[in-house]
Amino acid sequence: AQSVTQPDIHITVSEGASLELRCNYSYGATPYLFWYVQSPGQGLQLLLKYFSGDTLVQGIKGFEAEFKRSQSSFNLRKPSVHWSDAAEYFCAVGVAGTASKLTFGTGTRLQVTL
Amino acid sequence: GAVVSQHPSRVICKSGTSVKIECRSLDFQATTMFWYRQFPKKSLMLMATSNEGSKATYEQGVEKDKFLINHASLTLSTLTVTSAHPEDSSFYICSAPNTGDTQYFGPGTRLTVL
Numbered sequence: 748a749q750s751v752t753q754p755d756i757h758i759t760v761s762e763g764a765s766l767e768l769r770c771n772y773s774y775g776a777t778p779y780l781f782w783y784v785q786s787p788g789q790g791l792q793l794l795l796k797y798f799s800g801d802t803l804v805q806g807i808k809g810f811e812a813e814f815k816r817s818q819s820s821f822n823l824r825k826p827s828v829h830w831s832d833a834a835e836y837f838c839a840v841g842v843a844g845t846a847s848k849l850t851f852g853t854g855t856r857l858q859v860t861l
Numbered sequence: 862g863a864v865v866s867q868h869p870s871r872v873i874c875k876s877g878t879s880v881k882i883e884c885r886s887l888d889f890q891a892t893t894m895f896w897y898r899q900f901p902k903k904s905l906m907l908m909a910t911s912n913e914g915s916k917a918t919y920e921q922g923v924e925k926d927k928f929l930i931n932h933a934s935l936t937l938s939t940l941t942v943t944s945a946h947p948e949d950s951s952f953y954i955c956s957a958p959n960t961g962d963t964q965y966f967g968p969g970t971r972l973t974v975l
Binding site (some may be wrong): 779781783788789790791792793796798837841848849850851852853854856 | 904954956
């Protein structure tokens, strides 16, 4: 069965600083990987996804993520954080080809200081 | 993009009553939908897979008689929490896959059982 680890529970960055949120996955085959963002009391919004091809994927709101098979990682990055980026970020892995249920990491709460 | 709605966004009920939560795919059809439960400051836990025209598939440990799921049409799934108790208080989120194996999430329903 697949699993996802987000080692950082809480991260604080200054506005304008760069950001990297870590995600490690465990899955026997090529995974489908996702990053979602959740604002307080809200559902999840898809930031970006990786299915295959170019290992560096671009998403919305200036986010990008890089799939590194050798490290079983899919870290999320943003070069310059905005105060509105403060939220909970979830990495998730899915089973390729089935549009099936996702396994989520425990999330990383991002706080942005002005 | 694909939009999934949930209704109600918040509900407060007395212990012992039943509560129905609706999940709709607004601009696409979904033969499968997923129901998640999210505890405070925790990740999403998959409860069940809702299948249009057939029985739902429940994850291990989820009481099917407590959480009734009906997938009435290609755009509507409902979750009924029967005989609700305070421990059922939680944030319930549904999702539906659109083309390309991507899940789109509803905004969630906050259930409070008094």
